[in-house]
Amino acid sequence: VTRCDVAVVGGGIVGLAAAREILRRHPGRRLILLEKEERVGLHQTGRNSGVIHSGVYYAPGSLKARLCVAGSRALTAYCDRRGIPYEVCGKVIVATHPEEIPRLEELLRRGRENGVPDLEMIGPERLREIEPHARGLRAIHSPRTGIVDYGRVALAYAEDVRAAGGEILTGREVRWLQRRRGEVVLGTPAGEVRAGFAVTCAGLHSDRLAEMDGAPPDLRIVPFRGDYYVLRPEREGLVRGLIYPVPDPSLPFLGVHLTRRMGGGVWAGPNAVLAFAREGYRTADVNPRDLAATLSFPGFWALGRRCWRVGATEMARDLFRAAFARAVRRYVPEIRPRDLVRGPAGVRAQALDVRGRLVDDFVVHVAERAVHVRNAPSPAATSSLAIAALIADRVDAAWPA
Numbered sequence: 001v002t003r004c005d006v007a008v009v010g011g012g013i014v015g016l017a018a019a020r021e022i023l024r025r026h027p028g029r030r031l032i033l034l035e036k037e038e039r040v041g042l043h044q045t046g047r048n049s050g051v052i053h054s055g056v057y058y059a060p061g062s063l064k065a066r067l068c069v070a071g072s073r074a075l076t077a078y079c080d081r082r083g084i085p086y087e088v089c090g091k092v093i094v095a096t097h098p099e100e101i102p103r104l105e106e107l108l109r110r111g112r113e114n115g116v117p118d119l120e121m122i123g124p125e126r127l128r129e130i131e132p133h134a135r136g137l138r139a140i141h142s143p144r145t146g147i148v149d150y151g152r153v154a155l156a157y158a159e160d161v162r163a164a165g166g167e168i169l170t171g172r173e174v175r176w177l178q179r180r181r182g183e184v185v186l187g188t189p190a191g192e193v194r195a196g197f198a199v200t201c202a203g204l205h206s207d208r209l210a211e212m213d214g215a216p217p218d219l220r221i222v223p224f225r226g227d228y229y230v231l232r233p234e235r236e237g238l239v240r241g242l243i244y245p246v247p248d249p250s251l252p253f254l255g256v257h258l259t260r261r262m263g264g265g266v267w268a269g270p271n272a273v274l275a276f277a278r279e280g281y282r283t284a285d286v287n288p289r290d291l292a293a294t295l296s297f298p299g300f301w302a303l304g305r306r307c308w309r310v311g312a313t314e315m316a317r318d319l320f321r322a323a324f325a326r327a328v329r330r331y332v333p334e335i336r337p338r339d340l341v342r343g344p345a346g347v348r349a350q351a352l353d354v355r356g357r358l359v360d361d362f363v364v365h366v367a368e369r370a371v372h373v374r375n376a377p378s379p380a381a382t383s384s385l386a387i388a389a390l391i392a393d394r395v396d397a398a399w400p401a
């Protein structure tokens with residue numbers, strides 16, 4: 001049996017940032033972070049687009065809007081202090097059909113209301129100056145959007161946790177959680193950890209951790225895989241920074257985009273296909289327990305009835321490179337299917353409610369002596385330091401030790 005003041009479950013960017021912030025505020029606390037894999041940052045944190053979002057898309061007043069704007073500023077300041085490379089390469093969101101223009105205008109309005117600096121609506125000529133190979137009717141230019149390697153950021157947070165006296169235990173899957181005499185007891189294959197307070201940030205398994213602690217089963221994590229293609233090196237010149245389409249308003253995902261990577265290269269993606277395993281990075285990966293969790297949730301069928309058409313398009317993009325190329329050719333017409341090579345994939349932890357709605361905002365649930373992060377999809381990596389401050393506030397309010 002191991003004892004501590006605070007146990008954090010999940011060594012992704014959110015759990016690491018939360019552990020770091022709790023120790024920063026309370027240097028004397030004994031904190032243990034439990035991660036099931038042998039290393040931290042292997043799931044969403046290590047498999048994403050690497051974009052430092054500026055906060056354009058999110059509903060004004062939402063946690064996403066507030067924490068993304070604050071978090072991106074905090075993140076770049078942190079990278080400056082820690083010498084972590086990042087690049088403010090700028091981004092354009094391109095409308096290619098007249099019907100997308102009102103949506104683009106709405107995005108600009110939102111972005112300004114959210115306090116995103118220096119946003120501008122631009123026409124085709126200015127777009128050509130910024131991205132010489134992009135074509136569109138109009139675009140939003142967000143010059144402050146950047147890129148970073150979130151795996152590297154997570155490792156720096158982990159160093160901070162250790163330097164502050166926190167312990168990171170890997171290969172420790174939390175299998176159950178109980179309350180015993182005012183303590184939270186977490187069961188791992190290597191024994192029990194007893195804590196005064198628990199914080200769970202379990203990404204693709206966050207619903208399971210919350211439900212182990214008695215949270216209502218009203219949110220289910222539905223895994224949406226996103227595949228990337230890599231642009232052949234000789235074609236990288238087609239993209240200078242970040243080029244995005246106008247997102248489909250019925251989905252919380254941002255659409256297949258072109259992303260310059262830290263350390264070189266350009267990725268196209270991710271699409272969004274229902275995954276049959278929460279950590280299934282290939283089309284053929286199936287985990288019966290995960291699949292049953294999806295299919296037995298009433299909200300899934302409500303979503304399916306509403307969105308089967310979009311789902312079918314996304315599946316086609318998964319199977320056919322040509323369909324994928326078609327998505328990016330709308331705004332960079334010179335990209336041909338043969339310019340794209342299969343790349344990595346990531347799986348998004350997206351919460352779905354019982355009525356079949358994809359939960360748009362971050363959800364942080366407070367229980368007795370515990371805080372459970374129940375929905376932390378994109379832009380949670382950008383927002384990690386701001387989410388950590390919110391979690392630490394909730395811990396302090398619930399447990400004024």
Ligand SMILES: Cc1cc2nc3c(=O)[nH]c(=O)nc-3n(C[C@H](O)[C@H](O)[C@H](O)COP(=O)(O)OP(=O)(O)OC[C@H]3O[C@@H](n4cnc5c(N)ncnc54)[C@H](O)[C@@H]3O)c2cc1C
Pocket residue numbers: 009010011012013014015034035036037040041042043044045046047048049050051052053172173174175201202203204205209226270345346347348349376377378379380381382383
């Ligand atoms: C394809 C894709 C593209 C994205 N692009 C961007 C982007 O450009 N910009 C951006 O800001 N965000 C982006 N995101 C979102 C971002 O990656 C996530 O929001 C963020 O990484 C979430 O971090 P996390 O710590 O909550 O989850 P994770 O990184 O998934 O970490 C959760 C951790 O918990 C561990 N765990 C789970 N269950 C247990 C258990 N029972 N016991 C112990 N440990 C457990 C897991 O092993 C894992 O390490 C993207 C996500 C995806 C998938």
